[in-house]
Amino acid sequence: MSAPVARARVDLDATAERLERLGLSYAAGRLAEHLAEASSQDLPAHRFLDRLLDAELAEREQRRISTSLRLSGLPTGQTLGNFDFAFQPAIERSRIETLATCAWIRSHETLLIQGPPGVGKTHLAVALGVKAVENGFSVLFLRLEELIAALKRDADLPASRLRRRKYLNVALLIIDEMGFEPLDRQAASLFFRLVSYRYGRGSILITTNKGIKDWPELLAGDEVLATAILDRLLHHSHVINIKGRSYRLRDLEQAISLRS
Ligand SMILES: Nc1ncnc2c1ncn2[C@@H]1O[C@H](COP(=O)(O)OP(=O)(O)OP(=O)(O)O)[C@@H](O)[C@H]1O
Numbered sequence: 120m121s122a123p124v125a126r127a128r129v130d131l132d133a134t135a136e137r138l139e140r141l142g143l144s145y146a147a148g149r150l151a152e153h154l155a156e157a158s159s160q161d162l163p164a165h166r167f168l169d170r171l172l173d174a175e176l177a178e179r180e181q182r183r184i185s186t187s188l189r190l191s192g193l194p195t196g197q198t199l200g201n202f203d204f205a206f207q208p209a210i211e212r213s214r215i216e217t218l219a220t221c222a223w224i225r226s227h228e229t230l231l232i233q234g235p236p237g238v239g240k241t242h243l244a245v246a247l248g249v250k251a252v253e254n255g256f257s258v259l260f261l262r263l264e265e266l267i268a269a270l271k272r273d274a275d276l277p278a279s280r281l282r283r284r285k286y287l288n289v290a291l292l293i294i295d296e297m298g299f300e301p302l303d304r305q306a307a308s309l310f311f312r313l314v315s316y317r318y319g320r321g322s323i324l325i326t327t328n329k330g331i332k333d334w335p336e337l338l339a340g341d342e343v344l345a346t347a348i349l350d351r352l353l354h355h356s357h358v359i360n361i362k363g364r365s366y367r368l369r370d371l372e373q374a375i376s377l378r379s
């Protein structure tokens with residue numbers, strides 16, 4: 120190795136180490152590559168620096184998104200990109216795209232996705248959750264059963280500790296599968312406490328196979344509690360009612376139509 124090349128190498132290592140010490144590890148690792156690119160393209164110094172910092176920021180954003188997705192409990196693989204809107208014409212694509220901007224989360228509104236089994240309620244809820252994470256919101260995805268178990272576990276916590284629970288303070292709480300099992304009295308009243316706390320503070324997205332009229336039955340038969348919960352949930356809300364075919368049965372339908 121010639122002396123100038125060796126010197127340049129040492130300088131580069133020292134610069135990379137400084138970047139590292141400043142917490143810019145990605146830029147440190149990519150320094151040599153970016154310098155080579157800058158010199159081959161004759162880039163002005165400020166353009167080189169800009170590209171290097173841009174790469175660092177993009178990498179951080181990617182890391183933030185994957186960490187937040189992991190912490191959110193959102194299942195993987197269900198996105199707006201792989202949702203077949205043509206299969207479910209009852210869903211207005213433009214409405215979903217508007218919801219995907221997350222303006223409703225910024226305004227602490229509620230979203231209710233209703234419909235029979237297999238029509239894509241969970242898929243859409245997850246896809247909107249992913250959008251929320253990408254837009255910088257904290258998200259928690261729980262099936263109703265998991266949420267109720269957590270609420271019961273925490274029932275006697277002092278308020279100061281309770282307030283730190285994720286289901287109370289994330290920007291978007293997604294509650295999947297409301298309606299499969301009716302809640303007992305304790306669960307219904309804990310659910311009311313949750314909805315009351317989050318009202319005006321954070322968004323809730325609920326997927327359900329039940330209509331609004333069935334909610335009293337779902338909530339331990341308590342008409343008064345159901346009204347109080349629905350009043351808060353529906354005050355600033357969006358409702359998507361999916362009337363359509365089950366995607367799960369699509370393959371079966373296709374197989375049957377091929378045979379006949
Ligand atoms: N329009 C669609 N495009 C692509 N995949 C879909 C569509 N609708 C549903 N699916 C897929 O079909 C399966 C069932 O959908 P999903 O779980 O969202 O139904 P659901 O309405 O939540 O049903 P359930 O009430 O039984 O929970 C999932 O794997 C989902 O990804």
Ligand SMILES: [Mg+2]
Nearest residue numbers: 240241296326
């Ligand atoms: Mg579902």
